[in-house]
Amino acid sequence: MAGIDGIDFLQLDMPAILLAVLAAVACAIPGNFLVLRRQSLLGDAISHVVLPGIVIGFLLSGTTSTWPMLLGAGAAAIVAVALIELVRRLSGLESGAVMGIVFTSMFAAGVLILERSEARNVHIDVQHALYGNIEGTVWLEPASIRDLLDPAILATTPGEIARLAVVVLVIAVLVVAFFKELRITTFDPGLAATLGFSPGLVSAGLVLLAALAAVAAFDAVGSILVIAMFVCPPAIARHLTDHLAMQVVLSVVAAVAAALSGYVLAAFVPLWLGYGHAFNVAGAMAVTAGLMLAVVMLFAPRYGWLARRLAGSRSAGVAGSPGTVAD
């Protein structure tokens, strides 16, 4: 991995950073609503459950092209939903336990198929599936910053970056368009239903968006760390605002910040410290996102631990944490 000098940065670091940022943003936007609906684990479940689908899609088509893998992922998600419902009815276990059983089993099956198949050592090996492969992205065409404005060179954008960019765009447009519907069905599904905004329909749409984000980000950050991108940026943003729209915007900012600082931590810091090789970028992103969350939990202006301590000593119970209900 290169240091920060011109051409290397453009061809090696910039594509990796773009990929990291896009993957983080794709997950963070739907993550806001998953967290507010107390369904954060759903993002994790989806990202695990799709692994066998992606692998089987790859095996059947023999290529790592997007569509067979996306189709496989979608099919796996549908199988998972049906399995969860079936096991829940037959076993009578609570749905959290059933989700845990179904998604770890399917994930493990995916790992086994992957290990036993020709998929080994090709594009998706086990390690990449787990930890992602941000650093594997290179873009050799641009030779200078100015080339980034050249349409001919832009057309050579690596497929995984272009794909994620489209996914981010789709997610952003849909969330803006259906913002009012997402807000009311998340906050008060009962009222939403009486007003004619089907909570079931909106919920299904949201799960679909989350699945799209998980599958698209899977390549980049791997399936274990997708959950960090679904949960951390929204949780960070929730500590900084009381407005839903602002929370979504801040979660995007937090996602970008986590991706950038994660990349710096993984790619440059080890070299500055004299280590021979870089860290895993996805892992570093998850760690920095966790650290950022810890910082806002302690020091956020209103909901941070410190602010609440100070407010509490002045007049008890003025500010509550975003997790508590004043009564």
Place this chain on the structure above:
Amino acid sequence: MDGRGTSGWSTAAVHLLPQGDTPDIPPALEVSGLTVVYDRKPALWDISYRSPTEGLVAIVGPNGAGKSTFLKAVLGLVPRVSGKVELLGEPAGKVRGRIGYVPQRTAVDWSFPTTALDVVAMGLYGRIGWLRPVRRHHLARARRYLADVGMEAFADRQIGQLSGGQQQRVFLARALAQEASVYFMDEPLVGVDAATESVIFDILRRLRRDGRTVFCVHHDLQSVSRHFDHVLILNMRSFAAGPVDRVFTAENLQEAYGGRLAPGELSGLRLSG
């Protein structure tokens, strides 16, 4: 959600007589043979009810009597095993824009990142419609409804930082924003302070004056005869329904509460009959 079953097998059980109805105005709510089952246990059993065309209706009954379930079943929020529901003489789906709903305060997450004004504006979403954004003039309108319940000073407060009574007033303002003809309110007076209680009763009287119908799940038997025109006494089955001065009797209440009301609890009531 819309498990509209047949009511054929239960028509024999329509035992409540229509009350004070004008032939050409349909009742706000008409239910026949309504049965709802939760986890294989019946929550509501074969309820038939015909409401007045306007006024304030209290829905009373012991804990676990299915009062909230009754509202939810009427609104199509829980599946019905059987029974037919008509609102304003039409199937519920046809008159959506004329129906208002105030869920129990505990039904929502008050730590949600939203302000009092945003919540009131939700009452306008039905009129705004799918995919259209909330605009400035919607918020201005929401602000006026917030003023109606004396909460304009709290418009920009995050809702978790309001007291229980203030939260309930925000819910009421949201209901007003719906500009509905028929309202269903689930325990709007539970756990509220005296100031909020009087605001809520003022609003209820205003809705009555404007010819609206309000169904209120109500826990406080003492205040029924003072504030409500009609009553529906439920305990899984419907025990009595009609004008308060006719059916809010010690016998009907004792029957619905399974004789569990102490004489002291009844003696404090201004009962009819």
